[in-house]
Amino acid sequence: xxxKTITNAVIMAAFFFFTSQxxxxxxxxxxxxxxxxxxxxxxxxxxxxxxxQLYNYIDGGAEIYMEYGFSRVYSxxxxxxxxxxxxxxxxxMADHAAAYGTYTFYLNGPGEKIHAGxxxxxxxxxxxxxxxxxxxxxxxPGSDTSLKKDISxxxxxxxxxxxxxxxxxxLVSTIENGGLNTGYIKYFEGRIGLSNIYKIIPGNAFSFEKxxxxxxxxxxxxxxxxxxxxSSSDALKESLEKIKQSNKEADFTVNENSFSYxxxxxxxxxxxSYKNYLIVVIGKNxxxxxxxxKKVKAVL
Amino acid sequence: MSNNRRDFIKKSFIAGTGLSLxxxxxxxxxxxxxxTPDISVVNGTDxxxxxxxxxxxxxxxxxxxxxxxxTGILIxxxxxxxxxxxxxxxxxxxxxxxxxxxxxxxDITFLLDVSSDFYKRSxxxxxxxxxxxxxxxSSGNYKEVQIPKGxxxxxxxxxxxxxxxxxxxxxxxxxxHSGVNYTGCLKNMMGACxxxxxxxxHKPGKNDGEDGEFLSQCIADLNLVRKPDLCIMDASEVLRTxxxxxxxxxxxxxKVFVGSDPVMMDTYGCTLLDNRPEDILMLEMARAHGLGRTxxxxxxxxxxxx
Numbered sequence: 001x002x003x004k005t006i007t008n009a010v011i012m013a014a015f016f017f018f019t020s021q022x023x024x025x026x027x028x029x030x031x032x033x034x035x036x037x038x039x040x041x042x043x044x045x046x047x048x049x050x051x052x053q054l055y056n057y058i059d060g061g062a063e064i065y066m067e068y069g070f071s072r073v074y075s076x077x078x079x080x081x082x083x084x085x086x087x088x089x090x091x092x093m094a095d096h097a098a099a100y101g102t103y104t105f106y107l108n109g110p111g112e113k114i115h116a117g118x119x120x121x122x123x124x125x126x127x128x129x130x131x132x133x134x135x136x137x138x139x140x141p142g143s144d145t146s147l148k149k150d151i152s153x154x155x156x157x158x159x160x161x162x163x164x165x166x167x168x169x170x171l172v173s174t175i176e177n178g179g180l181n182t183g184y185i186k187y188f189e190g191r192i193g194l195s196n197i198y199k200i201i202p203g204n205a206f207s208f209e210k211x212x213x214x215x216x217x218x219x220x221x222x223x224x225x226x227x228x229x230x231s232s233s234d235a236l237k238e239s240l241e242k243i244k245q246s247n248k249e250a251d252f253t254v255n256e257n258s259f260s261y262x263x264x265x266x267x268x269x270x271x272x273s274y275k276n277y278l279i280v281v282i283g284k285n286x287x288x289x290x291x292x293x294k295k296v297k298a299v300l
Numbered sequence: 301m302s303n304n305r306r307d308f309i310k311k312s313f314i315a316g317t318g319l320s321l322x323x324x325x326x327x328x329x330x331x332x333x334x335x336t337p338d339i340s341v342v343n344g345t346d347x348x349x350x351x352x353x354x355x356x357x358x359x360x361x362x363x364x365x366x367x368x369x370x371t372g373i374l375i376x377x378x379x380x381x382x383x384x385x386x387x388x389x390x391x392x393x394x395x396x397x398x399x400x401x402x403x404x405x406x407d408i409t410f411l412l413d414v415s416s417d418f419y420k421r422s423x424x425x426x427x428x429x430x431x432x433x434x435x436x437x438s439s440g441n442y443k444e445v446q447i448p449k450g451x452x453x454x455x456x457x458x459x460x461x462x463x464x465x466x467x468x469x470x471x472x473x474x475x476x477h478s479g480v481n482y483t484g485c486l487k488n489m490m491g492a493c494x495x496x497x498x499x500x501x502h503k504p505g506k507n508d509g510e511d512g513e514f515l516s517q518c519i520a521d522l523n524l525v526r527k528p529d530l531c532i533m534d535a536s537e538v539l540r541t542x543x544x545x546x547x548x549x550x551x552x553x554x555k556v557f558v559g560s561d562p563v564m565m566d567t568y569g570c571t572l573l574d575n576r577p578e579d580i581l582m583l584e585m586a587r588a589h590g591l592g593r594t595x596x597x598x599x600x601x602x603x604x605x606x
Contacts (some may be wrong), residue, residue: 059498059545192479195481
């Protein structure tokens with residue numbers, strides 16, 4: 001019996017080992033071969049990092065990926081006949097929400113749409129693609145904006161080979177379909193994601209698992225999703241206490257379901273608990289802020 | 301007594317009284333302080349020239365590094381930092397090497413090897429190849445050092461070259477960092493540690509405390525190992541968001557600044573990215589260790605433009 005158990009364990013271990021190698025090999029095969037795209041060839045060996053190894057690749061840059069949920073990455077440098085360089089990074093994230101969120105992390109402007117993956121954009125000197133559980137980052141070492149066409153070709157070539165699709169997080173779809181003029185929407189799942197959007201003091205003022213942010217009428221809007229209206233209301237109270245502790249010189253206006261204050265950057269910040277959401281609107285003009293808040297509530 | 305002599309005595313008396321009062325006044329004190337600033341800042345897009353001017357304005361290389369000193373340099377440009385705004389500008393490094401060479405400092409080691417294409421990032425590199433080719437690479441050997449005064453970090457594996465130097469120059473880039481909101485001189489010291497140590501900073505086994513507290517404390521503790529003799533900060537075009545790796549929004553600050561107090565440098569530097577020093581936890585933690593000053597209002601800053 002014992003021998004049979006050990007044998008089964010060995011067989012299972014071997015099965016998982018070889019399966020994982022096959023999956024790893026499959027993902028690597030989506031990367032372009034030499035001259036598959038114009039004159040671009042691999043400039044060096046392909047890097048592969050999974051789990052905690054991501055810290056070996058990008059040190060502290062790994063934290064945001066870990067926050068979203070990271071599985072593994074392939075990193076491949078390419079060079080063409082004119083010595084121009086393109087870096088390809090193909091990230092497999094924990095799920096499609098994590099992948100979509102990571103994709104939006106790269107968005108620093110509306111950019112120009114690329115026809116690749118489920119969603120893709122070219123911004124300044126890099127392209128970002130989202131498809132299912134995967135995020136593709138294609139960049140140039142310098143801020144070389146002349147490689148847009150080549151970046152688009154890489155984006156299409158690689159994403160066409162990836163067999164994965166997924167839905168955007170529900171909260172994102174709700175906002176997108178709500179008719180607000182939002183530009184690009186960021187989706188995030190923790191403190192690090194929030195800190196890249198707006199520095200609210202203290203950085204852990206808001207406890208949450210899912211959130212989105214976007215711009216509207218010059219205001220920055222952040223929506224934290226909670227399980228219920230009760231937990232949203234509790235989150236509001238907790239945030240108020242934390243923010244008050246760190247902003248002792250600020251004047252706070254507190255109502256039953258909301259509070260507001262002016263922060264160290266002289267922005268008005270309004271926090272409002274509505275249904276199972278905590279809505280934060282940041283801006284300079286109170287009237288515009290209230291207007292944004294009203295529109296967002298109508299959508300949620 | 302002739303009128304001329306009387307006149308001379310009168311004018312001498314007035315001048316002497318004036319000088320006496322001047323020497324005791326704040327103005328005189330300020331004059332001498334500006335001549336030796338805490339931080340020297342130069343604005344401009346020519347990073348090579350800005351670095352030269354910033355070092356000269358600070359008092360010259362020999363103010364901090366004696367002639368003939370065996371010198372180590374820590375640059376934030378390892379192989380994986382390739383996105384714009386994430387790594388130290390090559391021209392800042394080239395200018396520093398030139399200043400060192402001109403000042404009779406020629407035994408130089410990189411404590412962390414730069415990316416293999418680092419010099420390709422500057423058109424000036426060919427003309428300074430006579431300097432770059434003499435730089436010694438990092439030994440790659442790390443030794444465990446104890447940090448008895450460390451609060452979160454009690455030991456670290458640090459590049460052993462750091463302990464075989466007469467002088468040490470820190471050349472970071474002034475940029476955003478997702479974990480602790482800012483990275484400059486203090487955080488650049490992580491470049492002198494091996495992967496195992498750095499991973500401990502990012503993964504304490506429990507949650508990171510509030511707002512990157514654990515990471516910030518580790519950084520402050522690490523800086524107890526060795527303080528730089530000179531800091532030269534690249535604040536040219538830097539990541540404003542999505543640091544340290546990028547890609548992200550680029551802030552075109554177009555400054556280089558120089559000082560010998562890493563805490564002062566970071567206190568000033570973080571404000572260039574719209575931070576308040578009191579919100580960058582590692583600054584107060586480092587100050588508490590006696591590593592430098594955070595009283596920004598009292599800094600003597602000499603600033604000029606190309």
